[in-house]
Amino acid sequence: MFRKLEYKYIVGIVFVFGLFMDLLDMTITNVALPTLSRDFGARTTTIEWVVTGYLLSLAIFIPVSGWMGDRFGTKRVFMFALTVFTLSSLMCGLSWDVGALISFRLLQGVGGGMLTPVGTAMLFRAFPPVERSKASALLTIPAVVAPASGPVLGGYLVEYQSWHWIFLINVPIGAAGLIVAALFLKEEKQSTTGRFDVAGFLLSGFGLASVVYALAEAGQRGFGDGRVVAFGLGGIALLALLVTVELRSAAPMLDMRLFSNRLFTATNSVQLVSMAGMQGALFLLPLFLQAERGMSPLQSGLTTFPQALGIFFAMPFASRVYQRFGPRRMMTIGMLGIAATTFAFLWVDLATDAWWIRLIMLGRGASFAMTLIPMQTATFATIRPQDTGRASAIFSSGRQVAASFGVALLATVLTNRLVHHGAALGNPAVRHGAVQAFHDGFFAGGVLALVGAAAALVLIRDKDAESTRFRQVRVDDEPAPAAAH
Numbered sequence: 001m002f003r004k005l006e007y008k009y010i011v012g013i014v015f016v017f018g019l020f021m022d023l024l025d026m027t028i029t030n031v032a033l034p035t036l037s038r039d040f041g042a043r044t045t046t047i048e049w050v051v052t053g054y055l056l057s058l059a060i061f062i063p064v065s066g067w068m069g070d071r072f073g074t075k076r077v078f079m080f081a082l083t084v085f086t087l088s089s090l091m092c093g094l095s096w097d098v099g100a101l102i103s104f105r106l107l108q109g110v111g112g113g114m115l116t117p118v119g120t121a122m123l124f125r126a127f128p129p130v131e132r133s134k135a136s137a138l139l140t141i142p143a144v145v146a147p148a149s150g151p152v153l154g155g156y157l158v159e160y161q162s163w164h165w166i167f168l169i170n171v172p173i174g175a176a177g178l179i180v181a182a183l184f185l186k187e188e189k190q191s192t193t194g195r196f197d198v199a200g201f202l203l204s205g206f207g208l209a210s211v212v213y214a215l216a217e218a219g220q221r222g223f224g225d226g227r228v229v230a231f232g233l234g235g236i237a238l239l240a241l242l243v244t245v246e247l248r249s250a251a252p253m254l255d256m257r258l259f260s261n262r263l264f265t266a267t268n269s270v271q272l273v274s275m276a277g278m279q280g281a282l283f284l285l286p287l288f289l290q291a292e293r294g295m296s297p298l299q300s301g302l303t304t305f306p307q308a309l310g311i312f313f314a315m316p317f318a319s320r321v322y323q324r325f326g327p328r329r330m331m332t333i334g335m336l337g338i339a340a341t342t343f344a345f346l347w348v349d350l351a352t353d354a355w356w357i358r359l360i361m362l363g364r365g366a367s368f369a370m371t372l373i374p375m376q377t378a379t380f381a382t383i384r385p386q387d388t389g390r391a392s393a394i395f396s397s398g399r400q401v402a403a404s405f406g407v408a409l410l411a412t413v414l415t416n417r418l419v420h421h422g423a424a425l426g427n428p429a430v431r432h433g434a435v436q437a438f439h440d441g442f443f444a445g446g447v448l449a450l451v452g453a454a455a456a457l458v459l460i461r462d463k464d465a466e467s468t469r470f471r472q473v474r475v476d477d478e479p480a481p482a483a484a485h
Contacts, residue, residue, distance in 0.1 A: 008126040010184045015119035017177030018082050020146050021170050022112045027150025030282055031301045032163045034290040040098040048411040049102045051283060052404045056212055057109020059400035060205045063253045063393040065114035067196060069121055075185040078118045079178060085111030086174030092167035125188060155301025200253035203242035208401060210235025215408035255390040264391065266459035267379040268398050270331055270452050274371055275399050276406030277448035281342055283407045284414060288438045291426040293350060306358045310365020318373035327374035331456035337367025339449035345442040349435055414441040
């Protein structure tokens with residue numbers, strides 16, 4: 001069957017295998033967190049690392065993948081990444097304690113972080129420029145199906161099988177992808193790749209891990225604790241040094257010079273707070289639904305599922321109205337919608353009808369689509385074609401960093417407020433205090449969204465926004481951001 005297909009479609013099929021697993025894993029795990037916490041006897045600040053560790057690992061290895069694919073070959077690196085992801089999924093499913101699970105999730109993030117960028121490069125090299133829209137259409141299949149099916153599939157597996165299967169389900173999919181890749185993919189390398197940026201890789205990895213660890217520990221220890229302060233300030237110092245080192249590097253892993261582009265900086269700033277708020281609230285909601293409202297994992301998944309429907313149905317509308325409203329107004333409206341739907345959880349308690357929660361999630365998804373479409377379009381609108389790869393690495397890494405920060409921050413708020421209200425997760429005797437703690441967490445998520453709306457309104461200039469709507473920007477005639485010193 002595959003031998004009859006054009007090579008570009010074979011690449012598309014193989015990439016869909018990998019991207020589907022990668023995206024599915026981001027949503028399927030959330031619904032299992034209460035079960036994992038109960039089975040392993042882990043605190044919220046510990047179990048959050050099942051999500052945060054994976055997201056952080058993704059962020060660290062996304063920038064590396066482009067260099068590795070060019071240097072060692074896209075087929076070889078893609079198969080390596082798919083192998084790592086598949087084997088680590090198997091080990092996650094066989095984990096014997098929470099420490100082992102977190103370790104294997106970190107390893108899973110290594111594979112996941114390399115899968116998407118390398119696969120995307122293969123896909124767009126296989127399709128000629130005039131057919132790039134077909135390549136983009138292929139990407140929408142896993143991008144829509146995986147997040148939509150994750151909560152429901154995860155809920156079913158946890159409730160009717162066991163939590164192990166949310167990871168083991170990746171094994172046959174990964175194995176099939178590896179077989180097709182080995183038999184049909186062609187190897188591609190680039191003649192000039194430059195040296196690997198060791199300093200950038202180490203500084204970004206240790207800096208991000210230190211800051212996220214400090215946030216996670218602050219919930220239990222407090223922000224004045226010596227360990228929290230040491231890791232927090234140390235991580236910030238490493239990230240500041242990263243910026244200095246990358247600005248001086250001839251071949252940086254993360255090209256910080258691109259931030260001299262005002263529109264690129266503005267959209268990445270909005271992404272930072274929008275993804276932090278979205279992923280942080282998605283971490284809290286399954287815990288609230290299962291631990292406090294007593295929902296089963298499947299019921300919880302069905303309750304959060306409408307967010308994916310909201311994204312799916314609103315994306316075509318957002319694409320159509322972009323030309324009329326532009327990124328500034330759309331992103332501001334979208335972030336205000338995310339803020340409103342997050343604040344709406346302050347009125348959700350133990351007696352609230354589940355359909356109201358589903359309606360909130362539907363509106364939340366639609367608001368996110370109104371933010372996502374202009375964000376992705378405007379981010380690369382004034383970036384030169386030769387800088388697109390490096391810009392994509394920063395954009396993708398920023399998304400995962402923001403998500404991990406959001407989970408860590410809102411988990412910290414929840415833990416801190418549980419202590420303040422004298423409550424504990426799943427304890428009927430102190431359930432009222434636990435609900436108040438969750439409300440405090442959702443309030444923090446809503447504030448993040450408001451900050452994102454303000455950032456879109458203030459940072460994105462009408463002049464820059466207009467250039468993305470009504471004409472093709474001739475960035476080849478502009479000074480390259482990478483050339484600025």
